[in-house]
Amino acid sequence: MRIGELAAETGLTRDTIRFYEKVGLLASRRTANGYRDFPAEAVAWLHYVRTAQTLGFSLAEIALNGEELRGATDTALALTALFEEKIRVVDARMAELAALRAELAARVGTGCPLVAAGRPG
Known part of the structure; x- marks a missing residue:
C-alpha cells in the first residue's frame, strides 16, 4: 500500500x-x-x-517493545509485563512529583525560594 x-x-x-x-x-x-x-x-x-x-510509551520504548512482542510466544503475557513495568515507572514519577509538590508548598509565603517555611535560613 x-x-x-x-x-x-x-x-x-x-x-x-x-x-x-x-x-x-x-x-x-x-x-x-x-x-x-x-x-x-x-x-x-x-x-x-x-x-x-x-x-505514555516513548518511541524508543515502542521500538524496543515491538521487537520483543514480535518474538513473544504469548503476546498477552508480554504486554502485561510491559504494562506492569510502565505502572512502576509512573508510580515512581508520581512519588517524585508528590515530594516536589510538598517542597513547593512548604516554600509558599516564605518570600525566599531558598528557605522553606519553618526552616532556618
Whole structure:
C-alpha cells in the first residue's frame, strides 16, 4: 500500500509515517518507480504505535517493545509485563512529583525560594 493509502487508513500524516520510517519504527520497500510500498500489517502496527504513545510509551520504548512482542510466544503475557513495568515507572514519577509538590508548598509565603517555611535560613 502506498503512503497516501496508509495515511488515510491510520489517520496519520504522510510526514509522520515518513518520520516513523526514518527512525526505524516502520519499514517499506520501494517500487520500481521509487514509491514507498508498505505491507498491509503496517496499519495495525501504526495503530499500536499511536495507542502505546497515548499510554505514555516513548518511541524508543515502542521500538524496543515491538521487537520483543514480535518474538513473544504469548503476546498477552508480554504486554502485561510491559504494562506492569510502565505502572512502576509512573508510580515512581508520581512519588517524585508528590515530594516536589510538598517542597513547593512548604516554600509558599516564605518570600525566599531558598528557605522553606519553618526552616532556618
